[in-house]
Amino acid sequence: MKKQHRFSIWYAIIGMWAVLFLHNMIAGSLTVKNIPYSEFVKAVKEGKVSEIAISENEIQGRMLGSEDGAASNALFRTVRVDPEISQLMDENNVKYSGRIESNFLGTLLSWLVPIAIFFGFWVFMMRRFQQQSGFMTIGKNKAKIYVDDEVSVRFDDAAGVDEAKQDLEEVINFLKEPQRYTRLGGQIPRGTLLVGPPGTGKTLLAKAVAGESGVPFFSLSGSEFVEMFVGLGAARVRDLFKQAKEKAPCIIFIDELDALGKARGVGMAGGHDEREQTLNQLLVELDGFDANVGVILMAATNRPEILDPALMRPGRFDRQVLVDRPDKTGRVDILKIYLDKVEAGTDIDPEKIAAMTVGMVGADLANLVNEAALLAVRRDKASIGMADVKEAVERVVAGLEKKNRLINSEEKEIVAYHELGHALVAMALPGTDPVQKISIIPRGIAALGYTMQVPTEDRFLMRKTELDNRIATLLGGRAAEALIFNDISTGAQNDLSRATDIARSMVKEYGMSERMGQVYFANKQQPTLLGVVGEAGGQYSDETAKTIDEEVRRIIDEQYDVALQILAANRELLVKTVGQLLKDEVIEGDALIDLAESVTHAEITDDSPAPVKTGQDM
Numbered sequence: 001m002k003k004q005h006r007f008s009i010w011y012a013i014i015g016m017w018a019v020l021f022l023h024n025m026i027a028g029s030l031t032v033k034n035i036p037y038s039e040f041v042k043a044v045k046e047g048k049v050s051e052i053a054i055s056e057n058e059i060q061g062r063m064l065g066s067e068d069g070a071a072s073n074a075l076f077r078t079v080r081v082d083p084e085i086s087q088l089m090d091e092n093n094v095k096y097s098g099r100i101e102s103n104f105l106g107t108l109l110s111w112l113v114p115i116a117i118f119f120g121f122w123v124f125m126m127r128r129f130q131q132q133s134g135f136m137t138i139g140k141n142k143a144k145i146y147v148d149d150e151v152s153v154r155f156d157d158a159a160g161v162d163e164a165k166q167d168l169e170e171v172i173n174f175l176k177e178p179q180r181y182t183r184l185g186g187q188i189p190r191g192t193l194l195v196g197p198p199g200t201g202k203t204l205l206a207k208a209v210a211g212e213s214g215v216p217f218f219s220l221s222g223s224e225f226v227e228m229f230v231g232l233g234a235a236r237v238r239d240l241f242k243q244a245k246e247k248a249p250c251i252i253f254i255d256e257l258d259a260l261g262k263a264r265g266v267g268m269a270g271g272h273d274e275r276e277q278t279l280n281q282l283l284v285e286l287d288g289f290d291a292n293v294g295v296i297l298m299a300a301t302n303r304p305e306i307l308d309p310a311l312m313r314p315g316r317f318d319r320q321v322l323v324d325r326p327d328k329t330g331r332v333d334i335l336k337i338y339l340d341k342v343e344a345g346t347d348i349d350p351e352k353i354a355a356m357t358v359g360m361v362g363a364d365l366a367n368l369v370n371e372a373a374l375l376a377v378r379r380d381k382a383s384i385g386m387a388d389v390k391e392a393v394e395r396v397v398a399g400l401e402k403k404n405r406l407i408n409s410e411e412k413e414i415v416a417y418h419e420l421g422h423a424l425v426a427m428a429l430p431g432t433d434p435v436q437k438i439s440i441i442p443r444g445i446a447a448l449g450y451t452m453q454v455p456t457e458d459r460f461l462m463r464k465t466e467l468d469n470r471i472a473t474l475l476g477g478r479a480a481e482a483l484i485f486n487d488i489s490t491g492a493q494n495d496l497s498r499a500t501d502i503a504r505s506m507v508k509e510y511g512m513s514e515r516m517g518q519v520y521f522a523n524k525q526q527p528t529l530l531g532v533v534g535e536a537g538g539q540y541s542d543e544t545a546k547t548i549d550e551e552v553r554r555i556i557d558e559q560y561d562v563a564l565q566i567l568a569a570n571r572e573l574l575v576k577t578v579g580q581l582l583k584d585e586v587i588e589g590d591a592l593i594d595l596a597e598s599v600t601h602a603e604i605t606d607d608s609p610a611p612v613k614t615g616q617d618m
């Protein structure tokens with residue numbers, strides 16, 4: 001860029017010389033003769049001057065033909081002389097001429113000032129042009145790449161995310177001793193995707209990885225890549241990787257990857273060309289760079305489900321690390337970090353504060369402690385007391401409640417029964433996926449709690465019993481509410497929709513209903529004009545449609561009954577475990593194994609493994 005700059009200056013200088021040269025040429029072609037004033041006066045007296053033009057210091061004019069005839073009509077110039085002196089000299093026959101004192105500095109300035117103004121204006125315009133259009137500086141000036149050469153954040157600065165830390169430990173080890181990993185010819189993982197709700201510390205963790213391994217940290221946000229001009233984002237990605245390679249080993253962190261990496265689609269009228277180009281460039285760079293040079297890519301998103309699947313392929317963001325909302329112990333640890341940084345009074349009890357702040361994430365807790373400190377200052381206190389914290393909780397909660405994230409104790413109880421309902425039904429039915437975690441910590445925007453089941457092996461076929469069990473497990477939440485409260489809540493909406501989808505597929509696609517027989521009733525999915533994949537109208541009679549609906553209804557009803565029976569048989573266990581869940585918010589590990597062992601199993605005869613992947617959100 002600099003080079004091009006200088007080049008242009010030379011062009012301008014050459015241009016100006018050319019203008020001057022031409023000017024001199026034209027002026028030079030009309031020879032003007034300088035003559036002394038006395039000669040001019042003499043010529044006038046002799047009648048040789050045909051015309052003159054008088055200015056303040058000079059007289060210019062034209063002579064009629066001279067004696068030798070050569071310079072007829074010659075132009076002349078003479079400097080004016082005071083008329084009195086001129087008369088005196090004439091009387092005494094002295095030859096005289098006028099002279100203008102030339103002021104060298106003045107002449108120089110009269111040249112330099114316009115040139116300086118011209119260049120000043122030119123440089124100013126160039127700058128403006130560059131800033132506004134970005135055309136000249138593609139990918140350079142405007143890319144807000146923040147490079148932090150020495151990151152001071154350490155793992156100890158983040159709490160309540162122990163599992164994520166364990167997962168990231170490997171990245172640190174690699175950055176510290178790359179040779180150890182590449183010794184046997186292995187490839188280093190290139191991309192790690194941190195997945196979790198906002199404010200749980202994803203950026204903090206990525207920084208901590210850089211801090212712990214002592215490498216530079218490049219960070220920028222996915223949305224900054226997406227520019228108005230097609231092609232700019234892609235250039236920026238290229239530039240980012242180029243800079244990073246120069247500084248390797250280092251970490252590149254892309255926040256809000258979803259802004260950039262949304263699944264590419266059929267988009268109307270070519271839609272988001274820019275985003276797609278940028279995404280493609282990112283994929284190219286991901287494939288093209290050799291991770292063994294020590295550039296590690298990390299990215300964060302809270303919406304992994306909308307990411308383009310191409311981003312997750314092996315060799316790209318193939319490692320996913322979950323950074324979930326902290327449980328109670330996690331919140332205690334986070335609170336301790338922030339309480340240590342302020343003047344906390346003796347009555348402050350992190351355990352109590354953690355109990356008041358279900359569903360809050362690290363960023364909320366940091367904010368909470370800060371609010372409490374501000375309140376204490378307002379009250380002129382020497383240290384922060386529990387009263388300040390309580391008031392701060394109310395303030396922060398009032399803000400959060402709008403976002404529908406904190407739940408009151410009555411709702412919490414319903415959620416606890418609901419989730420345990422899923423878990424107990426899953427545990428009671430033979431061969432379902434093992435339950436990994438039961439949680440009533442709100443997750444995402446709609447989910448108030450969740451029961452996580454993880455399949456033990458890959459499955460390509462599903463037997464009818466497995467699908468039945470899956471429906472029963474989905475309906476377990478609703479059944480528990482009905483059994484205990486004799487009332488039901490809206491929390492089962494998602495479960496019902498998923499159970500119905502499975503039942504409908506069983507009837508229409510898999511021929512699993514005796515009444516319908518082995519007939520395929522679903523129509524092939526077809527892309528429509530707007531790129532939406534939808535189902536074309538059914539090709540069966542209204543009567544068949546009615547029977548399909550009835551069969552779906554029958555399957556759901558039967559499985560709901562199964563769930564109800566299982567829960568009724570385990571009622572005592574259900575009530576007892578809810579107490580524990582309300583207290584700890586999460587049941588996992590050994591407690592979960594104990595629970596599974598105490599469940600009264602249902603009388604269902606199929607005992608082969610039947611992993612069914614469910615992750616029921618309430």
Ligand code: ADP
Binds near residue numbers: 366
């Ligand atoms: P995310 O990237 O997940 O949206 P950030 O890492 O930007 O969240 O978190 C914002 C701030 O909240 C951090 O700078 C830190 O002060 C605080 N914070 C979040 N999570 C934690 C945590 N687990 N431990 C300590 N502080 C946290």
